[in-house]
Amino acid sequence: MEIGVIFAGFGGQGILLAGKVLAQAAMERGFEVTWLPSYGPEMRGGTANCTVVIADEPVGSPIVDRPQILVAMNGPSLERFGPRVAPGGMIILNSSLVKEPSVQGNARLLPIPLNDIAQELGEVRAANMVALGAVVKVLGLFPLEAAAEALAKELGARGREKLLEVNRQALWRGFALA
Amino acid sequence: MKVLLRGNEAMAEAAIRAGCRCYFCYPITPQGELVEYMARHLPRHGGVFLQAESEVAAINMVYGAAAAGVRTMTSSSSPGISLKMEGISYLAGARLPAVIVNVMRAGPGLGNIAPAQGDYFQATKGGGHGDYRLIVLAPSTVQEAAELVMLAFDLSDRYRVPAMILADGMLGQMMEPVELPEPIPPGRIPPKPWALTGAKDRAPNVVSSFDLDPYRFREILRALWAVYREIERNEVRWEEYATEDAELVLVAYGTMGRICRTVVRRARKEGLRVGLFRPISLWPFPYAPLRRLAERVPVLLTVELSAGQMWEDVRLAVEGRAKTPFYGELGGVVPTPEEILSEVKKHVRG
Numbered sequence: 001m002e003i004g005v006i007f008a009g010f011g012g013q014g015i016l017l018a019g020k021v022l023a024q025a026a027m028e029r030g031f032e033v034t035w036l037p038s039y040g041p042e043m044r045g046g047t048a049n050c051t052v053v054i055a056d057e058p059v060g061s062p063i064v065d066r067p068q069i070l071v072a073m074n075g076p077s078l079e080r081f082g083p084r085v086a087p088g089g090m091i092i093l094n095s096s097l098v099k100e101p102s103v104q105g106n107a108r109l110l111p112i113p114l115n116d117i118a119q120e121l122g123e124v125r126a127a128n129m130v131a132l133g134a135v136v137k138v139l140g141l142f143p144l145e146a147a148a149e150a151l152a153k154e155l156g157a158r159g160r161e162k163l164l165e166v167n168r169q170a171l172w173r174g175f176a177l178a
Numbered sequence: 179m180k181v182l183l184r185g186n187e188a189m190a191e192a193a194i195r196a197g198c199r200c201y202f203c204y205p206i207t208p209q210g211e212l213v214e215y216m217a218r219h220l221p222r223h224g225g226v227f228l229q230a231e232s233e234v235a236a237i238n239m240v241y242g243a244a245a246a247g248v249r250t251m252t253s254s255s256s257p258g259i260s261l262k263m264e265g266i267s268y269l270a271g272a273r274l275p276a277v278i279v280n281v282m283r284a285g286p287g288l289g290n291i292a293p294a295q296g297d298y299f300q301a302t303k304g305g306g307h308g309d310y311r312l313i314v315l316a317p318s319t320v321q322e323a324a325e326l327v328m329l330a331f332d333l334s335d336r337y338r339v340p341a342m343i344l345a346d347g348m349l350g351q352m353m354e355p356v357e358l359p360e361p362i363p364p365g366r367i368p369p370k371p372w373a374l375t376g377a378k379d380r381a382p383n384v385v386s387s388f389d390l391d392p393y394r395f396r397e398i399l400r401a402l403w404a405v406y407r408e409i410e411r412n413e414v415r416w417e418e419y420a421t422e423d424a425e426l427v428l429v430a431y432g433t434m435g436r437i438c439r440t441v442v443r444r445a446r447k448e449g450l451r452v453g454l455f456r457p458i459s460l461w462p463f464p465y466a467p468l469r470r471l472a473e474r475v476p477v478l479l480t481v482e483l484s485a486g487q488m489w490e491d492v493r494l495a496v497e498g499r500a501k502t503p504f505y506g507e508l509g510g511v512v513p514t515p516e517e518i519l520s521e522v523k524k525h526v527r528g
């Protein structure tokens with residue numbers, strides 16, 4: 001078993017964090033995992049993406065040519081990575097920003113208004129955690145609580161514990177919608 | 179306990195655990211996290227972190243710390259390593275142990291910050307001037323990066339030969355679970371009676387790479403090359419994966435090595451008998467094991483993030499016993515497993 005997940009969006013949408021929390025959660029549940037960021041100038045204000053591979057044997061390639069899951073937080077990300085999603089794979093699309101997606105290949109499309117949900121919760125920056133909740137559901141490898149624990153650890157390390165509650169709610173909302 | 183770390187962070191932490199107490203650097207992408215980690219953590223262990231005014235200054239600070247008997251390290255990426263080359267040659271000439279980490283990016287020149295393997299020649303065949311070698315170790319996972327940094331300090335001390343970790347931007351930037359090696363207690367690092375520690379109650383030691391008399395200098399270098407031959411006998415490291423029945427073996431190191439592991443798995447699923455030979459020590463290069471493999475495997479396909487540098491050593495090892503085609507990418511482009519697999523299929527049939 002080896003599953004590739006790509007998170008992609010604008011810089012500042014918490015793309016790298018969502019991927020890191022997923023990697024941390026998978027590691028804590030005993031999976032082999034890699035987290036590979038796009039790095040360099042493209043991260044500043046432009047597009048950001050990261051690739052997480054979850055496997056039950058040591059991960060070979062950290063780059064994924066055919067991801068099983070794509071989180072497209074904006075239109076350019078859908079255009080760039082959508083055509084690469086594996087047949088039967090899933091695209092979790094931020095329908096708050098992409099109203100009329102041009103659908104690609106054989107991938108299934110799961111539109112979720114990530115920004116609107118986060119806004120309802122009072123924290124638009126939690127859109128990434130809504131997406132992550134949906135990813136955990138689609139993966140079906142471990143309970144959402146694993147992601148919540150990994151998130152608590154990550155926010156704790158950054159001294160941002162007060163954001164935990166709203167982000168937990170965001171995880172649950174995404175999980176319920178997938 | 180496993181922790182999720184970037185390659186750069188894991189190499190820094192491993193250096194601290196190996197007893198590195200002097201780290202000198204000049205920042206460059208894509209190894210910035212190594213610098214940041216050392217800045218945050220090394221002083222807490224009683225060590226010296228110093229961001230120098232240039233790469234040249236940093237490597238000469240390493241020379242000084244090494245001469246004083248301290249475990250010392252510097253890190254950089256390709257263009258910065260080029261600037262350090264003069265100092266590295268001096269370290270080799272003066273028989274000073276030190277660890278140099280090169281998180282390679284694409285060159286020549288300023289190039290870009292994407293992962294590449296174009297510094298193989300520089301690392302293994304000189305780079306600086308004169309008749310010398312570096313111990314060169316190439317990790318392909320974050321776990322192995324941590325372990326090889328520990329090993330590099332030990333080997334460098336044991337042989338009094340500088341050691342280089344040849345990584346690349348992908349390995350530096352990516353995160354993986356790591357089981358960190360246990361720290362070496364300070365008392366367990368073997369003493370260095372040759373070091374410049376103050377000549378109180380003993381004859382002064384001399385650390386130098388200089389001798390005007392060619393005959394005397396020849397003897398110094400003969401002794402040095404005897405050490406290199408000993409390293410070649412004792413320190414060759416490599417990994418083989420699914421080579422037993424292989425009709426084609428991929429030869430790749432570092433990041434390319436792990437990507438080729440995925441290629442092997444996919445090829446096997448399609449019924450293609452493909453294996454992987456992954457050099458871990460690039461110098462000393464695993465010539466003999468590769469030659470043995472070439473006795474029974476008809477095709478050895480070298481894959482590198484370069485125009486073909488390690489490829490020359492592969493051909494030296496094989497000496498015509500097998501076909502030795504090459505597949506490489508340039509400029510920081512990393513081929514996908516799919517692309518490599520289609521290259522494999524040009525040479526082997528199911």
